[in-house]
Amino acid sequence: MKNIRIAFFFILLNISAFGQVQNSRFADNFDLLKKDTLKINTPLPELKSMAIASDCKLSIGGEIREQFQYYANENWAANGNLNNNKVSVLQRYALHANFTLGKHFRIYSEIFSAFEDGRKTPNRIIDENKLDLHQVFFDFYTKLNENNDLIIRIGRQEMAYAQGKLFHYRDATNTRQAYEGIKTEWKNKHFQIDAFYMNPLLYKTNVFDDKANYDNHFYGIWAKIPLKNIFSSNLEPYLLNSYKKNAVFYNQSGKQNRYTFGLRWHKTDAQPFNFDIDAAVQTGTIGDNSIFAYNLQGEISYKLAIPWNPTLRLATEFVSGDRSSTNQLETFDVLYPLNYYGLVLPIVPTNIKDIVFGINAQPMPKLDLKAQVFYIMRNSNSDGLYSPPMGLAHTNKSITGSLSDKDYVCTMYWLQGTYNFRKYIQLGLTYNYVTNGNYIENTQMDSKETHFINTFVRLRF
Numbered sequence: 001m002k003n004i005r006i007a008f009f010f011i012l013l014n015i016s017a018f019g020q021v022q023n024s025r026f027a028d029n030f031d032l033l034k035k036d037t038l039k040i041n042t043p044l045p046e047l048k049s050m051a052i053a054s055d056c057k058l059s060i061g062g063e064i065r066e067q068f069q070y071y072a073n074e075n076w077a078a079n080g081n082l083n084n085n086k087v088s089v090l091q092r093y094a095l096h097a098n099f100t101l102g103k104h105f106r107i108y109s110e111i112f113s114a115f116e117d118g119r120k121t122p123n124r125i126i127d128e129n130k131l132d133l134h135q136v137f138f139d140f141y142t143k144l145n146e147n148n149d150l151i152i153r154i155g156r157q158e159m160a161y162a163q164g165k166l167f168h169y170r171d172a173t174n175t176r177q178a179y180e181g182i183k184t185e186w187k188n189k190h191f192q193i194d195a196f197y198m199n200p201l202l203y204k205t206n207v208f209d210d211k212a213n214y215d216n217h218f219y220g221i222w223a224k225i226p227l228k229n230i231f232s233s234n235l236e237p238y239l240l241n242s243y244k245k246n247a248v249f250y251n252q253s254g255k256q257n258r259y260t261f262g263l264r265w266h267k268t269d270a271q272p273f274n275f276d277i278d279a280a281v282q283t284g285t286i287g288d289n290s291i292f293a294y295n296l297q298g299e300i301s302y303k304l305a306i307p308w309n310p311t312l313r314l315a316t317e318f319v320s321g322d323r324s325s326t327n328q329l330e331t332f333d334v335l336y337p338l339n340y341y342g343l344v345l346p347i348v349p350t351n352i353k354d355i356v357f358g359i360n361a362q363p364m365p366k367l368d369l370k371a372q373v374f375y376i377m378r379n380s381n382s383d384g385l386y387s388p389p390m391g392l393a394h395t396n397k398s399i400t401g402s403l404s405d406k407d408y409v410c411t412m413y414w415l416q417g418t419y420n421f422r423k424y425i426q427l428g429l430t431y432n433y434v435t436n437g438n439y440i441e442n443t444q445m446d447s448k449e450t451h452f453i454n455t456f457v458r459l460r461f
């Protein structure tokens with residue numbers, strides 16, 4: 001099986017394909033051969049915009065990604081270093097078909113296969129999913145009138161908002177996250193308003209065994225309003241409700257009904273100066289108790305007009321954690337986020353205050369270099385750290401059993417290079433070094449600094 005997979009990979013490496021593709025492949029331009037906006041010559045034009053009948057077209061595409069990962073002291077050497085000095089090989093394959101019927105309908109479907117070899121602690125759902133239907137949805141497009149467009153999307157689908165801090169398809173891990181439900185997008189030149197109701201997918205590692213998780217659901221309204229006269233920025237008010245049948249936090253657990261009221265203001269148009277500010281408040285109930293939590297995030301960046309075009313970036317998060325033994329829960333629920341701190345640090349930004357300094361540069365047009373430093377503190381001593389999407393990751397109790405009074409989690413250094421080869425092949429190398437701060441030393445026996453190397457090659461066609 002392994003040999004077949006590797007042979008399949010090298011055969012496909014020899015096939016030239018497309019580039020400039022979207023991370024969620026359903027957002028690709030499937031009118032490629034009509035409009036040719038991607039300006040890519042492919043030896044496989046027969047896979048794109050195939051005319052099945054009049055006004056009825058089929059496009060096929062996909063992705064192969066191979067990763068090699070190496071850990072020293074994964075998770076600050078928790079679990080007795082089982083995975084030290086092991087190289088983990090992660091492979092994933094995706095194949096999608098986009099079928100458009102006239103101007104009003106399309107069906108998009110994608111199958112997905114992910115494998116891991118080499119870890120001593122294998123079969124993690126973020127690494128393995130042998131074969132499953134990752135997405136299948138139906139789109140209906142219509143014009144409400146001359147200026148207003150409406151899309152209704154029903155089925156299993158990826159979604160992402162606001163840089164993925166609340167909902168994301170989570171690309172860094174070997175498997176990706178999708179949701180099942182219905183979403184509408186109402187667009188005109190003044191705003192876009194999305195409304196959705198979703199169940200997250202509950203993943204299992206075997207063949208065609210993934211199902212919607214009916215114990216958890218969420219619905220919401222997310223608006224995007226361009227403010228052309230104010231730095232060409234965008235305003236995004238959003239309102240969400242999330243229900244979890246059994247939400248688990250360090251100090252409370254139970255049936256949770258949680259509302260999120262948020263406002264994001266950002267300018268991310270690649271001009272020299274950009275910013276992104278997001279503030280959210282959460283209320284609701286868990287068991288018989290009330291919830292009050294908040295999240296403040298800010299980011300500014302500036303691109304210098306000097307050789308290599310470096311962009312300097314400064315970001316911060318201030319996210320509430322549970323404060324004390326009062327009945328109210330103050331832990332912010334990040335819902336279904338991306339891996340904000342990368343693969344090396346499987347924690348989500350809640351009960352966190354951090355500062356991030358980064359620099360990106362392009363020594364040549366196809367090469368992107370990135371260096372970042374994260375300085376991460378715990379916000380409340382009464383609460384621990386949480387893993388994606390929202391599980392228990394690191395205790396609030398010290399080795400001696402009392403609440404830990406330390407709050408410095410770590411400093412993480414992140415070096416990354418990405419090379420885009422012939423538009424459709426991407427090569428990447430990441431190195432992370434994570435210190436063990438006094439909170440980690442205080443709560444985990446024999447904790448050690450973590451090193452992590454990840455290299456990948458990705459082909460998309």
Ligand SMILES: [Ca+2]
Pocket residue numbers: 129130131132203204205206207208209210
């Ligand atoms: Ca499965």
